[in-house]
Amino acid sequence: MADNIMDELAWRGAVNQATDEAELKKITTERKISLYEGVDPTGPSLHIGHLVSLMILKRFQQFGHQPYIVIGGGTGSIGDPSGRSAERVLQSMETIEANAESLKHQLERFFGKDGFVFVNNYDWLSKIDLLEFLRDYAKQFSINTMIAKDSVQNRLANGISFTEFSYPILQAIDFLNLRRDHHVELQIGGGDQWGNLTAGVDFIHRQMGSSTTAFALTCPLIVRADGTKFGKTADGQSVWVDPEKTSPYEFYQFWYNQPDEVVVNYLKFFTFLDQDEIKYLEQQVIDQPEKRSAQKALAEAVTTFVHGEDSTKQAERISVALFSGEYGDLSADEIKQALAEMPHVEVANEKAKIVEWLVDLTKIEPSRRQAREDLKNGAIAINGEKVTDEEFVIDPAAKYEGKYVVVKIGKKRYYLAHVK
Numbered sequence: 001m002a003d004n005i006m007d008e009l010a011w012r013g014a015v016n017q018a019t020d021e022a023e024l025k026k027i028t029t030e031r032k033i034s035l036y037e038g039v040d041p042t043g044p045s046l047h048i049g050h051l052v053s054l055m056i057l058k059r060f061q062q063f064g065h066q067p068y069i070v071i072g073g074g075t076g077s078i079g080d081p082s083g084r085s086a087e088r089v090l091q092s093m094e095t096i097e098a099n100a101e102s103l104k105h106q107l108e109r110f111f112g113k114d115g116f117v118f119v120n121n122y123d124w125l126s127k128i129d130l131l132e133f134l135r136d137y138a139k140q141f142s143i144n145t146m147i148a149k150d151s152v153q154n155r156l157a158n159g160i161s162f163t164e165f166s167y168p169i170l171q172a173i174d175f176l177n178l179r180r181d182h183h184v185e186l187q188i189g190g191g192d193q194w195g196n197l198t199a200g201v202d203f204i205h206r207q208m209g210s211s212t213t214a215f216a217l218t219c220p221l222i223v224r225a226d227g228t229k230f231g232k233t234a235d236g237q238s239v240w241v242d243p244e245k246t247s248p249y250e251f252y253q254f255w256y257n258q259p260d261e262v263v264v265n266y267l268k269f270f271t272f273l274d275q276d277e278i279k280y281l282e283q284q285v286i287d288q289p290e291k292r293s294a295q296k297a298l299a300e301a302v303t304t305f306v307h308g309e310d311s312t313k314q315a316e317r318i319s320v321a322l323f324s325g326e327y328g329d330l331s332a333d334e335i336k337q338a339l340a341e342m343p344h345v346e347v348a349n350e351k352a353k354i355v356e357w358l359v360d361l362t363k364i365e366p367s368r369r370q371a372r373e374d375l376k377n378g379a380i381a382i383n384g385e386k387v388t389d390e391e392f393v394i395d396p397a398a399k400y401e402g403k404y405v406v407v408k409i410g411k412k413r414y415y416l417a418h419v420k
């Protein structure tokens with residue numbers, strides 16, 4: 001690790017914007033501070049988009065600083081317009097409360113209850129009444145400044161309600177309360193949180209005096225090589241932390257499949273591997289890209305952090321088994337995880353030659369020509385056995401009835417045919 005948390009974040013490329021970075025570095029070198037990040041319970045699970053800034057919080061903790069996490073039971077009932085192109089649909093208070101409970105649970109699980117302080121902003125935001133809000137808080141905010149923020153500018157064309165427009169005031173109240181009652185001097189957040197964070201810093205300076213220490217730091221907004229949003233699988237699914245929504249195997253695969261161009265950055269953002277280890281892996285990407293050592297290290301580190309060692313080992317076993325086609329010794333649960341990610345096709349219980357079966361019955365192969373070529377090249381495996389003979393017959397009644405036939409084409413394409 002670097003000597004100072006700010007140096008650590010700098011080499012990781014983890015700082016996008018910060019207010020008074022030099023001063024923040026000075027203070028964090030001289031003494032330990034408290035800092036916070038808020039998470040709104042808009043859904044029942046964290047997803048990997050949350051991880052980037054949460055990792056920063058964790059790194060501060062490793063340097064001896066005190067992290068707070070604000071669960072946004074209050075703010076989540078309003079909805080942050082930052083980074084959103086359209087107005088949100090309000091969620092019921094029951095849903096928000098249930099989401100807040102399950103997020104808290106997840107956060108506690110991977111950060112540990114010790115060392116992190118959890119608070120819910122519903123506890124104070126719900127107590128402010130309308131006149132108090134307008135007189136004691138809103139009066140301190142200028143429409144002119146608020147309207148100039150990116151989060152509002154980006155919405156002017158589509159429209160924004162007064163409700164969402166007010167959101168930064170609520171987040172600023174949180175920061176003020178935490179600064180005043182818990183001496184929390186820094187708020188961190190994702191790349192789209194800059195406007196909300198600086199609203200809080202300004203508010204603290206107005207309320208508590210301009211020499212009061214208050215800092216904001218955002219991490220970069222991660223986009224994929226093709227410019228699309230980070231954190232979705234190839235077919236547009238979010239990658240969730242909840243193992244019921246994204247199995248540890250799928251989670252592992254997501255990281256394992258990252259391209260060479262981004263893998264080193266992701267190692268810096270999402271793992272606790274140190275500079276030497278990451279430099280070594282960076283060299284591996286150049287020298288032996290086909291080995292995918294960096295991707296493997298990334299998948300292993302992030303899956304272990306989120307799901308623990310056992311699930312990571314299991315994910316690795318499934319990956320190796322599927323890759324080699326030998327999944328005979330996987331447990332039922334492992335097979336279930338592996339299969340969940342494959343495209344499913346239903347196939348009638350009819351005997352057919354392999355080419356006909358692949359093309360006409362399952363539509364796995366687009367044409368007979370393609371099917372024959374793949375057979376000839378030894379690219380096709382049925383339940384782990386390579387098939388090259390066009391005369392090979394699939395007879396579901398004899399062998400596969402009511403079962404699954406796993407078809408592997410090439411190195412990576414898997415299909416699950418369910419025999420009806």
Ligand SMILES: N[C@@H](Cc1ccc(O)cc1)C(=O)O
Nearest residue numbers: 038039040072075080171174
């Ligand atoms: N607005 C933040 C969540 C948040 C909520 C309350 C806070 O005090 C801080 C942050 C987000 O949407 O990511």
